[in-house]
Amino acid sequence: MTINDAQQTVDRWIKEYGVRYFSELTNMAVLTEEVGELAKIIARRYGEQSWKKTDPRAADNGREALGDEMADVLWVLLCLANQTGINLTEELQKNLEKKTVRDKDRHRENEKLRTEN
Secondary structure (H helix, E strand, O other), X not given: OOXXXXXXXXXXXXXXXXXXXXXXXXXXXXXXXXXXXXXXXXXXXXXXXXXXOOOHHHHHOOHHHHHHHHHHHHHHHHHHHHHHOOOHHHHHHHHHHHHHHHHXXXXXXXXXXXXXX
């Protein structure tokens, strides 16, 4: 599935099952919530935080939930792009070009990236 396909698929789903898009402000709040849920799993799986014994995600160290939360973040981002008329394929291409021009030597010259942590 391309990014464009994903935007169209989300739009069809919203029109068929979702009644309508939430407002842009609501979706921004939902995106923040979903990023927070993703951050919680990352902090416990890869960071110093530990799982509460009552958290059902603790059993597999958040493995199954990690992908689901990433998909939730992508879903809401696709909704926001659709609502605001943003073609994410074009924007990602422009963003990659910007980063390539701006950072073509920056990371290779960064001593911090040359050493193991």
